[in-house]
Amino acid sequence: MVSMFRAASVAFFCVLSFAAAIAQPVKPSATTQGFHSRARLIGGGQQGEHWLAGVEITLDQGFKTYWRTPGDSGLPPRFDWSGSENVASTEIRWPAPKRHEDAAGVAYVYGKQAVIPILVKPKDPAKPVRLALALEYGVCKDICIPANADLSLDLNGADSERNAIEAALVKVPLPQALAAPADLSILSVAPLAGDKPAFTVTIRAPVGTKPALFPEGPENWFFSASHPVDGDHFILTVEEKPKDASGPVSLRLTLVAGDKAIETEVSLDASDLPR
Template sequence: MTTTFRIVISAFFVALSSITAFGQSLPASTSAQGFHSQVQLLSGGKLGETWLAGIAITLDPGFKTYWRNPGESGLPPSFDWSASENVADIEVQWPAPERHEDAAGVAYVYSREVTLPVVVKPKVADKPVKLALTVDYGICKDICIPAHADLARPLTASGPDRAAIDGAMGRVPRRRALGDPGDPAVLSVQPKTGADAALTVSVRAQDGARAVLFAEAPENWYVSVTPDGERNRFTLTIEDRPKDASGPVPLVLTLVAGDKAVETQVSLDGDSLSR
């Protein structure tokens, strides 16, 4: 997908967001009904010195929303926590997505429902924490429409939604080094013979599991991933990059195999060769 087309898509979503935001805002609550979707702010109690929360998005049949990297088209969720109270840091975690391909290209999506775990570090440990979230996200079936919700929730020690949050955390890819001995694993990233700006990524998956690979590059880098014709091997193509790019350039590879997923960070030289 060209950079120009990406800019057009972004402008389209910004314009639609402005339209949906026009008018009187409603008081924030723990849940909100959106376009063919519902969003809920969950409370999961304490985990050591942090609090657990979650963002649960439920979708009508046939609709999907997007991962942190939407792929070739779509709108990734954005979060504004600035009105929260007694919060020093917030980390949103991302369960592994699905790969969806249609006439618009390849997108990385969630269908039916997804819970994004949230780890909250308080400013003062013994004072109450209240989350206030403004979330914008894309909902897509035949066309993609932006949705918006304002949510708020005090976090309590009882953590009524802990089971749902723990289940979602179990689907967040585990961080693993290149060549990790476990299954699944990203084994190697090598220049592809006879191809410019392309790499061969070799992976390992547990017996019988189909491997799916997702790649994320820095801003203004665009990459694509396709199966390489052999089991557990993929071609990663650098579709576009800054003219003055120089290494090392971080690249995050997320490998999904069955019900397991891992995340591996590698580096590229500015000339797109593996480091």
């Protein structure tokens, strides 16, 4: 069922993306109006050897867009910076998402307005930096539609949007070791008997918060996470995996509770999972 839904979603997005690709090109600017959304490149001045920039996506009421891993369905943002000038690298910093559940399944989303910070390193710090971005992102309410934006921005020292970018950076999950002695922590990941390969993820979270867990595996691995059980653990299920999977598998777990977010890398042994 999950595979069929993903396949249908991918086919749907491909058809619409092809239609967008043959549409009349639009001259890049800092802002582009899209389907029930607006995308904008913003600048926040310099921070050390980097320029602070951000991709701001503003959505109409009731619409959402997706995190780097969309969940059961959806389209994660795609960034093409190849048209930029004097740019050595761009580092995307992903703020923590929210969990959204409906008839289509569980999605990992941003709503209303999302700012995705970008750390831009110039090739030559003494020369001007111009960002040019071909952006693809999903916009979803009852059905999901891919949106496209061609954006450009000169990073010239102006820091008018620095506060918005720094506020988004605060929401980026902090890397944290397993069983770290913190008030928000992933304490353990233990195998759980059942029809599907699954694990119990035990956590610690501040009292009064409603934690959410966002699992991410390698290509062709799909995981789901339950709502918190008894407030201190989740059921993590392997929904799909490659038939010939073997050896260690790296899994990234993002845990969000209140205004705090962490991410922890764990390793699973694929050889021990039921096929």
